[in-house]
Amino acid sequence: MSSGNCSSRPCLYQGPVEWVKGKAVGCGSHGNIHLALNKSTGSLFVIKSAESKSGIQCLENEAQILESLDSPHIVKCLGKEVSNGTHELNLFMEYMAGGSLADVMDQFGGKLDETVIRLYTREILLGLKYLHGNGIVHCDLKCKNVLLGSSGELKLADFGLSQRTTRDSLRFPPFLGGRESIRFLPFFGGSPLWMAPEALRNEGICCASDIWSLGCTVIEMATGQLPWAGKISNNPTAALLRIACSEDKPNFPTHFSKEGLDFLEKCLDRDPRRRWKAEELLHHPFVSPKSKVNVECTSSPYSSSSPASVLDKSVFPEDEDEPSPHVKIPFSILCEKIKFEEEEQSEEWITVR
16 A cells, blocks of 8 residues: 655646555556555556656656546546655556547457547547647657547546647747747657658648548558558668658558548648647538538638748748757667657556556
């Protein structure tokens, strides 16, 4: 048994005072995930634990993000503590009995029917709309980071890499043409096959980067395969180069409806300024059949074309003389930092089953 309280930072909910740690239900490169029992209420919750500096950094970031949020579409943080006599940080999380979308796909033939995908995509969009409205970019959206409750409700999870946008402390990066910007942290992480091209080019991340990841997640649900399957090699450098700097896109599901294919086009535009926002996508007929939307044109005000890109350069060459709002990581180092194989992703928590 262990007992603990929230830290001095306010938590959305008071953490359990007395609890019993159960069996391990997952693990990550920086720590473990256990099921736990609240002795006062008998309710189940999940504990994410980390001892390493990088692991604690991720959990602290996740806690700080979640403590400011309150949405039925976002997994809840119940509190956090430092274990007595150790430097281990415990993060108390809401237990989602249904597991992740990836788990559901595994249990139902490896891919999902389009009718179900429409429902799930709408739920994900509601979560993204809430996040983006609060100035937060998820930065690691994929099926493994979307959890289901026992009643089928979906919630976005795993906010260890999430970042807040800023409008006053930093100049907006030129390639975004004045859209939201974020401050880069000293480390780089994410899931390369779901990451937007501008993120892999290390030019900056905005809410539109999550929309690209959403498109990749829809492809994942529809095909049962990783995004870019059949288009990239197993060589990490070559794969990252193609995703970051070509004019290519992941393969769209051949069996998808016209509405589904158009929805993917709106998400997977290589120019982040032309991608639809979460609020706009919620009115797309793919997720809102009753909505009257002209799917031939976008309502996004960001409509300028995107020229071809060169690795480690801005999308817009004329802006190269502008001072960069963040330190850029050389692509060779980027390839070393990212473990490309899905089972080895360094910043990923395995979701609870």
